[in-house]
Amino acid sequence: MPKISTDAVHGHGYYDEERGVFKVPIYPTAVYEHPDRRSGRPKTSDRGMELKYSREENLTARALEKLVAKLEKGVDSLAFNSGMAAISTAYISRLKPGDRILVPKECYGTTQQLAQDLSKFGVECVLARSDTEEFLEKLESGVSLALIETITNPMVRVVDAKELARRCSELGIPLIVDNTFATPILYNPLEDGAWVALHSMTKYLSGHNDVVGGVIVVGDGDDLGELWEWRRKLGTIISPFDAFLIIRGISTLKPRFEAQSRNALAIAEFLSDHPKVRAVYYPGLPDSPYKSRADRIFKERLYGGVLSFEVRGDQKEALKLLSEVRIIKPSPSLGGTETLITYPIWSAAKSMPRELLGELGITEGLLRLSLGLEDVEDLKEDLDRALSSI
């Protein structure tokens, strides 16, 4: 079996032997000729879906879907025009009035908000800490669908995704695992029985902060048709140009993720020793309460490119640091080539009530860093100068 770096380069499976082309072409077409004029048969993609209209099936998206399915050890996947398009399509395909959906107290804000907004359609949203027993208890209280993120945002807690996926599969509860922060390099949720593995491909998979996309990978081919129909009806497929960019981005996923994880560990150690820093949250630090779980669950001794830290002070000091960094950009995303810094109270945790912020430990002095590919010494200098100013 090829290793993940090999699959990341070749896993799209595209090869035009006759013309010697092994790079995936962009098919900028909205329509396909239909049906085949000579045979009278409809034209189909390799998975037997009719090629009629690009909102339904597109050949560049198809190559990307095969690639991500391979990395996630799934049978197939569907590519979307954003991570939220993938999440909303997954929710809508599974839920009906009277159902309950369980999502983490600590997760990407819009994922949680959307689950809460489903009350408009008679779906109840239940919240629980995904890094504690509370999630298991709520699962057992009866839910129709659950979602977890492998690594939480913004406190970078490693969730016992293995145990939760196993329990959900025993209870017959479909589990969506948002694997955006961990990537398939660290973890493959489908191997533990998750219903789907999902990514915001805007982050590590595309990797360059220049494209928005999402994907749902299924472990059971029978689940694909229903999701495919909802994607068609909701119109949430990715564009061929964006699919091409993500295929290109994925080919360098492994070396990028390794370098970003190395930078994150070095910066976490640097910040841990800094007098202006009160606390650092990163599962790769030897004293992190999540290190042993990460070492048990993750396939590599890597801990991802995201960390959070608390400055000595509160909002004033945190925002001062944000305005003083030069190489590091204050910007809301993660997983790309540029190192980005965010103020979680204004971004990931914006919609959370004050008590929940307290329960999760999200303070006014907290900042989140997503490490890029710059030289780590330049990043330390940038942070040191900004920290000295507070």
Ligand SMILES: Cc1ncc(COP(=O)(O)O)c(C=O)c1O
């Ligand atoms: C973990 C996670 N899941 C999903 C999303 C949503 O993805 P997108 O912004 O591509 O719609 C985000 C966005 O930040 C995220 O961090």
